[in-house]
Amino acid sequence: MQPLNVLVRDVLVADAPEVARLLTSLGYEWPADKIAARISQFLAGGERALVATQASGSSPEHLLGLLSLHVTPVLHRAGPVGRLTTLVVDESVRGQGVGRALVTAAEHIFAASGCVLIEVTSNKRRADAHAFYERLGYVGTSLRFAKTIAPGPR
Numbered sequence: 001m002q003p004l005n006v007l008v009r010d011v012l013v014a015d016a017p018e019v020a021r022l023l024t025s026l027g028y029e030w031p032a033d034k035i036a037a038r039i040s041q042f043l044a045g046g047e048r049a050l051v052a053t054q055a056s057g058s059s060p061e062h063l064l065g066l067l068s069l070h071v072t073p074v075l076h077r078a079g080p081v082g083r084l085t086t087l088v089v090d091e092s093v094r095g096q097g098v099g100r101a102l103v104t105a106a107e108h109i110f111a112a113s114g115c116v117l118i119e120v121t122s123n124k125r126r127a128d129a130h131a132f133y134e135r136l137g138y139v140g141t142s143l144r145f146a147k148t149i150a151p152g153p154r
């Protein structure tokens, strides 16, 4: 399929309904007001999330994809580790370069932050995503051990 002409920009609080829509397609259903509050917190804390829109021919508010990222300082490497924390592309435009555009933009941010490694966790059942990451040069090296906990008082 022909690649789409994609613009990547930082997320805005006003994107909340579209972000909520994309997260729902990833299996995380949250109301837009909760997502708006999270985006506000995210931005206030210096965290970043990127969104993709179509460069022309579509409403600039309509999001094609979402990627959130985090720069993790570590002691055991020469520089921080960049982590892709969410990535989803609208089902209707998958396979047209949107995911690649978002990851490439994140890679530039990580490089500018001095990161020496980029990592991403992907559920074992997401075989398509694994093929995508491998295509972009990512190598499956680790197992993830996860445990849910009850949040304590802040």
Ligand SMILES: CC(C)(COP(=O)(O)OP(=O)(O)OC[C@H]1O[C@@H](n2cnc3c(N)ncnc32)[C@H](O)[C@@H]1OP(=O)(O)O)[C@@H](O)C(=O)NCCC(=O)NCCS
Residues within 6 Å of the ligand: 026, 087, 088, 089, 090, 093, 094, 095, 096, 097, 098, 099, 100, 101, 121, 122, 123, 126, 127, 128, 129, 131, 132, 135, 136
């Ligand atoms: C995985 C996902 C983000 C990929 O985004 P996308 O926009 O469809 O991918 P792109 O079109 O940018 O593809 C980039 C490259 O990966 C390849 N690729 C993408 N999906 C692939 C697949 N399932 N199998 C093999 N290669 C694949 C493309 O062919 C392309 O290669 P090329 O640029 O050399 O032609 C998207 O399919 C998605 O949102 N999936 C559901 C949610 C998900 O799994 N998110 C990841 C959670 S960890």
